[in-house]
Amino acid sequence: MVAAPPAVGLPDVSTVWLRVFLDVARHGSFTVAARTLGWTQSAVSRQISSLEAALGGGPLFDRLPRGVRLTEAGRVLVPHAEAVTEALHGAARELTELREVAGGRLRFGAFATADAALVPQALAAFRARHPGVRLTREEGITPGLLNRLDSGHLDLAVVSTTGRTPLEPYELHHLLDESLYVAVPAGHPLAGATGPVRLGRLADDDWISGSSRPEGTLLDAALRQGFRPQVTHVVGEWTAKLGYVAAGLGVTLVPALAAASVRQDVALLPVLDEGAPARAVYAATARGRSMAPAAAAFLGALREAAARIPRWGPGGTMA
Amino acid sequence: MVAAPPAVGLPDVSTVWLRVFLDVARHGSFTVAARTLGWTQSAVSRQISSLEAALGGGPLFDRLPRGVRLTEAGRVLVPHAEAVTEALHGAARELTELREVAGGRLRFGAFATADAALVPQALAAFRARHPGVRLTREEGITPGLLNRLDSGHLDLAVVSTTGRTPLEPYELHHLLDESLYVAVPAGHPLAGATGPVRLGRLADDDWISGSSRPEGTLLDAALRQGFRPQVTHVVGEWTAKLGYVAAGLGVTLVPALAAASVRQDVALLPVLDEGAPARAVYAATARGRSMAPAAAAFLGALREAAARIPRWGPGGTMA
DNA sequence: GCGAGCGATGCGACAAGCGAATGTCTAGCA
DNA sequence: TGCTAGACATTCGCTTGTCGCATCGCTCGC
Known part of the structure; x- marks a missing residue:
């Protein structure tokens, strides 16, 4: 070596x-x-x-x-x-x-939605406290980040899990359970609703999603509610999805982490979660490998940032 | 320090x-x-x-x-x-x-006549054997060189003594006892003499010397022989002295170390030394201070070079 | 499930290194 | 010339560190 x-x-x-x-x-x-x-x-x-x-x-x-x-x-x-x-x-x-976390390096990765608010806030606090640490950042999907962690290319990864958590060789530090929002166009019947809505009330709507099949995506929540949403448009990017919603072409699910960055001409309704939360966000480190002081400090910053993320965003009540 | x-x-x-x-x-x-x-x-x-x-x-x-x-x-x-x-x-x-005397430095000094043959020969042998040693050389008179040795500016000094040797704080390594030659012009009555001559036979000649008074110089030998030489011309440099001799203006004493570099148109006659040799040449090092390996090696080279200096030069017999 | 590989640890023995006291040498002084 | 002070070397007894050996706990692969 x-x-x-x-x-x-x-x-x-x-x-x-x-x-x-x-x-x-x-x-x-x-x-x-x-x-x-x-x-x-x-x-x-x-x-x-x-x-x-x-x-x-x-x-x-x-x-x-x-x-x-x-x-x-x-x-x-x-x-x-x-x-x-x-x-x-x-x-x-x-x-x-x-x-003293005044030097060294920290290599971390995060999934895309975490970069909307959670990671940038944590990063800002961390940089302010520890300006001497050299930071490198990667973006990727959860399995990829975990592989990078395993191979020693990353010190810490911010990952999300919908169902079971892959506990095997990783140390998972729980950051937050992510609630869901549904984005509807301004003229939608539910646009003015106060408080969480049951997802079943949108069973007949057209849906915008990144995948035509709901399994394994956020739309899993719909399956758990007992209906299979009709995916009218398959759209990958968040800005694009919300553009479709704003144009009245359907509704889409938005995870809490992305809620703050949603455009003004769509309404965000908190989804009433019955049972397990839609997904959980963790900071993962390699098990059995000692955490660098900078990684521990960054984990603290992530926890603080997670505590500041509102559980119910605009249009809902704070939890 | x-x-x-x-x-x-x-x-x-x-x-x-x-x-x-x-x-x-x-x-x-x-x-x-x-x-x-x-x-x-x-x-x-x-x-x-x-x-x-x-x-x-x-x-x-x-x-x-x-x-x-x-x-x-x-x-x-x-x-x-x-x-x-x-x-x-x-x-x-x-x-x-x-x-292994493949590096380091050696700072030595020598009096002027030693630089005619003794030091250059030793130096040539030393450099051939130990090319890695950085050499610095100084020229000076014996008391000055010994001071430089004492103050730590020199590792070794080639010095000469006419009378008592200043043993005090120095380690003296005897190199050679220097015999004297007298240089006479080609037409001089003694020019063809074979074997050493008594200095008294030149009591009536004109003498070339660096000083008008014989005391403390090589002409001390004349005083020991019972006559006070008449210094007709005061000349400092060796080449100049010998030029005067060649022109028939007088005779002069030449120490053995300078004998080899004498011009061809003067005759060099070995002087019969009765009693103490004219002067002794030593390599001096500081007493109680360990000798650098390079200094020891250079001392060896000096001894070898001293052994090669002929006791009786051209026109005399080898001792 | 079981053996193999790897690091940690307890044990006894030996060597290294410490302080204190003492020895040796030299310079300076009377 | 002899004495004294200063500086490094050496000896002694003891503490501390470090080694090899044997063993333990743990994890992975067959």
Whole structure:
């Protein structure tokens, strides 16, 4: 998972030795270095001895009557020792950033409707709180996103389920149960209705849907109500669907997440859900794989955004 | 003696841990990494645990049923761990070069006459054997060179002494005792002499010298022979002196080291030295300070070159 | 359902590394 | 010349870390 290394014999040196070495080089004295490090002189003496033995290149310091002085070997070692401590500092810094969600990356995906309100709101809050995190976003359908999650290309995916949830290798964090709306044209008999309507009252309407067969789509809800809706027009895009509705060509179901972005010349009626909610929205992460701090923070932002999504949108009452 | 560091808290990690970490990251398995490192799986497991604890940033690997996989923190650590091992490799490589006299630097100085033959010959041999060593050269008089040695600006100095040797803080490596020649014009009565001549036989000649007073110069030898030479012309440069000699304006003393570079139209007669040699040439290093490998090698080259300097030059017999 | 593979952990043994005390060497001073 | 102070090296006893071995828990594939 990482490129191959040179793989040669390399001395087993402690990074502590190297820091002591630099401190001694700086002060020109074992005793002074020991004082600044809070150790005894004997400890420093042995640290340097150990380092000299490990590197096998003779003494690093000339021991003078008053203090020590770098030998040629010691002078050569200094920049490399500094590079080591530099790298360790860098690692410590970057890991701290990661822990404090001030750095690192977050790769997430979401299904299309989630991008209408839920994801953008969560994203705005997250970016405001954690501007240092590099974000990459993908759009896709639930099975595709879960595959990407499984293969390690995504850290988190916002997915939706109509029926059973695919619990297998995923950790699902429930965000919200999505209620349904039915969009009707302005002149429709139910356009002025107050409060939720039973779906059965639209059993004789023409329906606009993304698929001619209701099974597996939002129109499952109609089947559960005991009627098979007549799909007069098969239209995929939300804007197109609502255009058909606005033109009086039929009615269509709108999930709660898309309710806020519906045009003004159609009426949205909350659908009375009897039994199971139309679909649930989850944030999915890979099971058994530790969540990156940024993913945990983003999950929190998603929960907050989900709590702000109205259960009954325009024309209905808030739950 | 080194620039000040950032000086912040830095984890005490072993470089062994980091190498184990990289090996595990590479193989995606504790067991496989343990095999390649010749350790047991439990050792690797605890090494990683130690590293994770020392960095304090949560796990570096997700433990999966089949092997392990880098977490976000682990992914962040990889380049820094590689930088550390890189720096260690660089240090090991450069120290090896130093040990094998294939790198590093050598700063030496020499007095002017040594540059006529001794130093160039030693230098040629040294450069041929150790082309990787960066050489810097200084010219100066003996006291100045010794000061530079003492202050750490030089690693080695080629110095000469007429009388007592300043043993104080220096390590003196004897190179050669320098015999004297006297240069006479081609038509001089002694020009055809075979074998060394007593200096007294030139008591009545005109002398060319760098100083009007013989004390402290090569002409000390004349004083030791019981006569005070008459310095007719004060001339500093060797080529100039010999030009005066060739023109029949007088005779001059030539130290052995400069004998080989004397023009053909003057005769060089070895001077019979009675008692102490005119002067001795040493390679001096700082006492108590370890000699860089390159300095030791250069000292060897100087000894070889000194052995090749003829004691009796053209016109005399070899000693 | 059962064995194989993989990482975690308890145990005993050994080595590394610490502090404190002591030894050795040199420079400076009287 | 002898004494003293300062600096590094060394020894001793103890703590801490780390290893191998054996074993446990867990998951996947046959």
